[in-house]
Amino acid sequence: MKLGNEPWRALKPDAQAFDEVRIxxxxxxxxxxxxxxxxxISASIQLWRKGKMIVERGARDIEAACxxxxxxxxxxxxxxxxxFGGEDDICDQEGCSQSATVTxxxxxxxxxxxxxxxxxxxxxxKFCDRHKTRGDxxxxxxxxxxxxxx
Numbered sequence: 001m002k003l004g005n006e007p008w009r010a011l012k013p014d015a016q017a018f019d020e021v022r023i024x025x026x027x028x029x030x031x032x033x034x035x036x037x038x039x040x041i042s043a044s045i046q047l048w049r050k051g052k053m054i055v056e057r058g059a060r061d062i063e064a065a066c067x068x069x070x071x072x073x074x075x076x077x078x079x080x081x082x083x084f085g086g087e088d089d090i091c092d093q094e095g096c097s098q099s100a101t102v103t104x105x106x107x108x109x110x111x112x113x114x115x116x117x118x119x120x121x122x123x124x125x126k127f128c129d130r131h132k133t134r135g136d137x138x139x140x141x142x143x144x145x146x147x148x149x150x
Contacts, residue, residue: 006121016084017081022044025043026041106125107146
């Protein structure tokens with residue numbers, strides 16, 4: 001039974017909402033006729049995915065940013081900024097932002113307990129040249145479970 005003609009981009013079982021978290025120092029020069037001029041610092045928490053900054057929030061300093069990053073991560077997920085599927089023609093390998101060069105059709109899907117099901121429509125994943133070899137250590141994300149589409 002097929003549900004649609006359009007390919008569906010398969011979620012990866014180990015996908016994460018963001019693939020990079022940065023906490024950086026942000027210097028700024030404060031000028032004031034009353035209290036004088038001086039350099040001040042704050043911090044910035046940045047959540048990245050596929051080489052693009054998705055969301056950023058400031059904090060008082062690095063220490064405060066470190067304590068706040070978990071809540072910021074969860075808040076960003078709750079606000080719909082998390083994404084676990086493939087994007088555009090970017091490689092589906094976690095943390096990779098290279099252009100995909102190969103598209104694979106999944107032959108079967110597997111739940112976390114290892115039960116096999118047949119896809120209800122054309123289900124694909126895309127990878128760059130570096131990540132197109134998937135190996136044999138997983139059930140769903142294994143070379144044997146893919147067929148080249150293009």
